[in-house]
Each structure stands twice: as C-alpha cells, then as structure tokens.
Amino acid sequence: MSNYSTNEFRSGLKVMLDGDPCSILDNELVKPGKGQAFNRVKLRNLKTGRVLEKTFKSGEQLEAADVMDTDMQYLYNDGDFWCFMEPDTFEQHQATENAVGDALMWLSEQDTCVVTLFNGVPLSVTPPNHVELEIVETDPGLRGDTAQGGSKPAKLVTGAVVKVPLFLDQGEIIRVDTRTGEYQGRVSAK
Amino acid sequence: MEHINQWQPGTSMAILRQRSRVLSELRNFFQQRQVIEVDVPLLSRATVTDQNIDSIQAHNAETDAYLQTSPEYFMKRLLASGSGDIYSLGKAFREAESGRRHNPEFTLLEWYRCGWDEHQLMDEVAELIAVLLPGIAVRRCSYADVFIQHLQVDPHLVDLADLQSLAVATSSEAWAEETRANCLDLLFSVLIEPQLEDGLVLVYDYPACQAALAKCAEDSQGRQISRRFEGFLNRVELANGYCELTDAAEQADRFAEDQRQRRLSDKAAVTADQRLLAAMESGLPECAGVALGVDRLLMQLQGADSIDQVMPFSWDRC
Secondary structure (H helix, E strand, C coil), X not given: CCEXXXXXXCCXXXXXXXXXXXXXXXXXXXXXXXXXXXXXXXXXXXXXXXXXXXXXXXXXXXXXXXXXXXXXXXXXXXXXXXXXXXXXXXXXXXXXXXXXXXXXXXXXCCCEEEEEEECCEEEEEECCCEEEEEEEEECCCCCCCCCCCCEEEEEECCCCEEEXXXXXXXXXXXEEECCXXXXXXXXXXX | CCCHHHHCCCCCHHHHHHHHHHHHHHHHHHHXXXXXXXXXXXXXXXXXXXXXXXXCEEEECCEEEEEXXXXXXXXXXXXXXXXXXXXEEEEEECCCCCCCCCCCEXXXXXXXXECCCHHHHHHHHHHHHHHHCCCCCEEEEXXXXXXXXXXXXXXXXXXXXHHHHHHHHHCCHHHCCCCHHHHHHHHHHHHHHHHCCCCEEEEEEEEHHHCCCECEEECCCCCEEEEEEEEEECCEEEEEEEEECCCHHHHHHXXXXXXXXXXXXXXXXXXXXXXXXXXXXXXXXXXEEEEEEHHHHHHHHHCCCCHHHCCCCCHHHC
C-alpha cells in the first residue's frame, strides 16, 4: 500500500496506526511563528471505535489502510457468524459478533448494510439509517391516545428496545432511526 | 478546492464591518502616540533565512523575488535611516501555512519603539489589546517559570537528550534527532499553550536557542536567555517581540547558522539579506519591535474558531 504524508491527511482517509486501521476525522496544522510545523490529528480506530488524538511532525507519513466500505445484503446468522453477500458478485463474507457490534440490534435478513472490509475481512457493519421492525412486546395500546405525549418501551423483533407512543400495540410495524434509536413513525398494523 | 459556491467571502458582512473598525482603531492608536505608518514593499529580492519559515517565490523582470514573510527587514532599514518610531499594517505571506489559525496570506501589525526595551513594549501590547478588549486580564511570566510550572523541567538547563525523549513521548519517533529549539516549541505548543489562562499572557525571556532576531542576555539566575517575548490571547499565539539585535556581526553569524540548519534539513538555500546587514553596520538604533497577527486578533474578538470566518477570502476561496 502507498503512504500518505501529513499534508494529504483529510477527513475520511484510512491509515494504519500502531497496527490498527484508523479513519482520519480531523487534521489541524499547528505552526508556532518561529517554530517547526506539526499536525494535531484526530483519528477513529476502526477496530475499537475509539477516537484518539496524535501529534505528527509535518511531513511524517503513515501507511494507507486497505479499508473499503461495501454495500452488502445480510443473509443469515449461523450461530457463530453473520453472513453478508455482495449483490453484484454474490461473494459472501462472514462477520464475527465483534464486527457486527451494535448493528445486531437492527438487522433483519435481506437488509442492505455497509460492511467495512479490512484486508478483505469484515471489520464493522453499519445498518441502514432507517429500518422497519415489528413490535413483539409492549404494554397494551391506549385507544384514542394518538395526540397526547408520553411513551412506553417496546421490544422489537430483533431484540432492540425503543420508546414508542402509548397508542401502539404488539404486532404493529414501526420505523426506527438506527443512528439514534428513535421511533420515527408507524408503518402499518400487521 | 475549486467549488464554484466558494465565490462568496468567508466573513459575514457584520464581521467585515468589524474588521474595518479594528483596522482604523489600530491606526488611531499609533497616530495618537506619534508612531508613523510605513507601507514597505511586499515584493523583495531578499527574504528570511529562518529554517522554519518558507517564503513564496515570485519573479519580476527575470529577477527572482519573494513575497515578504514580515516587514521586519525593510522596517529596520528605515530605522537605521533615522525614521524614528514606525508601524506597518499590511499583508505578509508564508508558504503552505493553511489551517484553522493559518492562512498563507495574512494581515500583520508590526511596530518598533526606539530606545525601548521588551518590557516597555509588552506594556504597550497590553494597552493596545485593552483598547479592543477593555478590562482584559493580563498576566506576565518568564518562559522558564511557565515551563517549570507545567512540565517540571527547566527549559534552559535540561539536556537535549531529555528534551528529545519528552518530544518523542508527546508526538512520535520523528523528534528523536530534533534540535533543542524545535523540541521546546513542540512541548510548549502541545503541553503548555492549551493550559494558559484566559486573557492576555505575555511570556518573556525565551531560550537562547530561540533568539531569532532578539538580543541574548543572562537572566537573574545566570541562565542564557533571549530578550524575546510572545503574547498569547486566550491560548492562541498572537504576538512575537524582541529587544532587537543591533550588532551586525552577530546578525551575520545568525544568518550563517540559519543557512547551515536549512542545509541540514534539505531546505532551499536562501541568501542572507545584504542590505539589512549593511543597514545594521551603519547603525540600527537600540529599539524593541513586535509583530501581531490581526486576523487572529479578530478571531478572538469574534469568538471565531476559523481564520476563514474573519477574512474576506481565505486561500481556499482564492
């Protein structure tokens, strides 16, 4: 892989740092009036998700990380691995529980996710921004209470628990924003 | 970045108006004190030799030239010619300096006071800032005191090897062979600057290895220091001043040392400004001078976090 110098560091660039792939979030030039220039760089470790700040001497280089975001369809979970497929090539990839992470709470079979591959192996999974899921467990709905505020917890078919308005019932399908875990609206009754 | 929607300025019209007010307040300040404005050239055959400052090259009629990184050399030639107290409020250029607090072309206020020392000039810097920010807190401390307060290390006496280890721990292996001056700058910028108090902090008696164009001396504890100071406004480097070196022979030695450092770090060779040396030989009056970044001052007045918000057009929009 090629190398990148500090002056090429841009938000979104993927580089290797201490053996882990990282995504650059921010790169700030610091240059004392009479001093040597350096760069304060914010990176996200793509393995752990942790954000770290590092100082580099201007002109220092980091190796590019072989990291690629690919749209894939979620097929099934065989107990150990979560299986995803590239829709164009039908190539299948097995993701570990660690790589699937919090996406687990939102995944339904057939959903299209962004799978981040590092050296060809799934490193992380980003679910669709919005998913439609069935409520499998919640307190009985309060009829006619569509205008009032107030909410109650509802367990969804994937296991996630979200706050929903009081009028909703078990068996209904709702739309959820996976980035915030917030209820977006009722799709339909089953 | 050639986005067509960047035809617009980075400033709001309100900030543009404030910029105009600040420029005229700066001029009023010096007019009231009988300091005269000089509009020295931006384009010159000569430039700085400093290893950490790169000039933008230009050409005129087949002569190599440089956009000036500060008005210092021309102003010193005027001082040596008997101008008396002078100030310049204009543009300066530094190659490849772009960022939240940097733009390759920026507005610099620089002034010289004949017969003054750096402490008198620090008073005047504080008075100037107080005109724009009435009631601002001002703190003064020596470089050694602030360094020891934060890092428990005496910057004047610490071994180079220890400084390099500290720099490596703060940044990366790339600092293992760095010079004393560059290691000190890294440590000061990363570990101390963000911890400075609100308001104006004036740090004086810089290490001798960072003298640039300041006189060197011994401090009260017998340590070699340079008579240089810096002003930090809310933790942002704003101003850099000297009790000016007036000895032409020592100036020539410093230029030669700069050139040696440039060779060591594979930087383009720069010829020393012979006209400045000639002016100093003929006699630069004893004086103190300071340069202050006007765009950064505006950033602080506005609470702006990017220099782009206080300039009509920063480099990305040019």
